[in-house]
Amino acid sequence: MTTSIDQAFLAQHPTSAELHAEAERLFPNGVTHDVRYFDPFGIYVDHAAGSRKWDVDGNEIIDYVMGHGALLFGHSHPLLVSAVQNQVGSGTHYGASHRGEIEWAHAVLDLLPSAEKVRFTSSGTEATMMAIRLARAFTGRPGLLRLREHFHGWNDSVVAGMGSGGHISDGGIPNAMAGLVTVVDQHDTAALGAALETKDYAAVICEPSGYSMGTGPLDPAVLHFLREKTRATGTILILDEVVTGFRAADGGVQEATGIEPDLTTLAKILAGGLPGGAVAGRADLLDQIAIPRGSDRSGAKRVAHPGTYNANPLSAAVGSAALREIKKGEAVATANARARRLTQGLNQAIRDAEVPGAAYGQASIVHILLGEDVAPPDDGFTWNWGNAGPQAIVPSTPAALQWPLRRSLLNHGFDLLGAIALVSCVHSEAEIDLSIDAFAAALSDLRREEIL
Numbered sequence: 001m002t003t004s005i006d007q008a009f010l011a012q013h014p015t016s017a018e019l020h021a022e023a024e025r026l027f028p029n030g031v032t033h034d035v036r037y038f039d040p041f042g043i044y045v046d047h048a049a050g051s052r053k054w055d056v057d058g059n060e061i062i063d064y065v066m067g068h069g070a071l072l073f074g075h076s077h078p079l080l081v082s083a084v085q086n087q088v089g090s091g092t093h094y095g096a097s098h099r100g101e102i103e104w105a106h107a108v109l110d111l112l113p114s115a116e117k118v119r120f121t122s123s124g125t126e127a128t129m130m131a132i133r134l135a136r137a138f139t140g141r142p143g144l145l146r147l148r149e150h151f152h153g154w155n156d157s158v159v160a161g162m163g164s165g166g167h168i169s170d171g172g173i174p175n176a177m178a179g180l181v182t183v184v185d186q187h188d189t190a191a192l193g194a195a196l197e198t199k200d201y202a203a204v205i206c207e208p209s210g211y212s213m214g215t216g217p218l219d220p221a222v223l224h225f226l227r228e229k230t231r232a233t234g235t236i237l238i239l240d241e242v243v244t245g246f247r248a249a250d251g252g253v254q255e256a257t258g259i260e261p262d263l264t265t266l267a268k269i270l271a272g273g274l275p276g277g278a279v280a281g282r283a284d285l286l287d288q289i290a291i292p293r294g295s296d297r298s299g300a301k302r303v304a305h306p307g308t309y310n311a312n313p314l315s316a317a318v319g320s321a322a323l324r325e326i327k328k329g330e331a332v333a334t335a336n337a338r339a340r341r342l343t344q345g346l347n348q349a350i351r352d353a354e355v356p357g358a359a360y361g362q363a364s365i366v367h368i369l370l371g372e373d374v375a376p377p378d379d380g381f382t383w384n385w386g387n388a389g390p391q392a393i394v395p396s397t398p399a400a401l402q403w404p405l406r407r408s409l410l411n412h413g414f415d416l417l418g419a420i421a422l423v424s425c426v427h428s429e430a431e432i433d434l435s436i437d438a439f440a441a442a443l444s445d446l447r448r449e450e451i452l
């Protein structure tokens, strides 16, 4: 008798099941991040190194979650470990300025074309919150224009209308706040243009790769359109490069496309896998945070920015080390090459299994779309719009398929973030090939159980 995907999952993960039962009494759903919610339970990781992690039941897994995209250098890269070790004994919080934050800022300005000044935060969510506030303060306009499905964290302005797993996740957002936000389909330039013409909006914010880490790729022509229209209407253009910063190219999507935003939000790779975020961009926008000097400070308006962990010395040390290494020019290129190899292999496996679907990617981010009859990428990598053109909405792997796929992949030692593989520069070609074999085995499981 063959073992089903679910039987194998339960048999391989008994200790994770026990820990999950305990965690359910402690955390809502037993998890500490929405995307870690998993049916019947998520795996508990014991330790990790390079491109691999080991769970509490001793299963070895090639990891493509990669710290939700923070780990361009894989787990515990020696360079970053020594940066932590060197710093941790010299103090983890000075409650004062330090050389490390200056070095970190220089590293950002060296890589990011549009950055004149920077301010560090503790997370990407704080960065998008700050960028939106800076834009509102500068323009005096309350409105915010967002693109549908684009993700920017969980502050009030960016969760209005946000869905997750079929639920609307905007509980607790007052209507007055939600009413300030307009959401438009990412390729609807007519609606975007009309909204901008009203001059009601302080800013447009978008994921420059397209929604959900590029699951729905964005035509760069839209970015050019937004740049032109925002300039003409006095609207601030915010590129949310929390994921794409130091990944889409060394200097993010803005380097790859030549589009210069007014503000950029950063996190993830910025801090080399430790907590940290930043807003970088035009000095006149960031300088609204400056506390007015001089004798008469009454009535002067500024933008507040406290934050206990801003530019934390540990994050600064690791972030600087990561960005200096990226500046050498090999890390992003290597991760991109590995992602291309992975995507081409996944497409071959999909063809061999004769199942509907395709894998596609941008830079070192790979998307798996199963259960939809879509044209595979012409070059084995880039999303194929076919006849539909960029106006089409890219479908996603249905939930009914995504979870068994991920359970089966975990059974075969391969972990994804949703249906996304984030590739690092330490995934070797041999590990990529092993992952392709694991994926082929998962497809065969899904076919056997007639899920696919």
Ligand SMILES: Cc1ncc(COP(=O)(O)O)c(C=O)c1O
Binding pocket: 068, 123, 124, 125, 126, 128, 151, 152, 153, 154, 207, 240, 241, 242, 243, 267, 268, 277
């Ligand atoms: C594009 C984008 N912006 C903002 C955020 C929020 O960052 P954080 O999770 O550090 O708050 C994320 C997180 O995944 C993201 O992908």
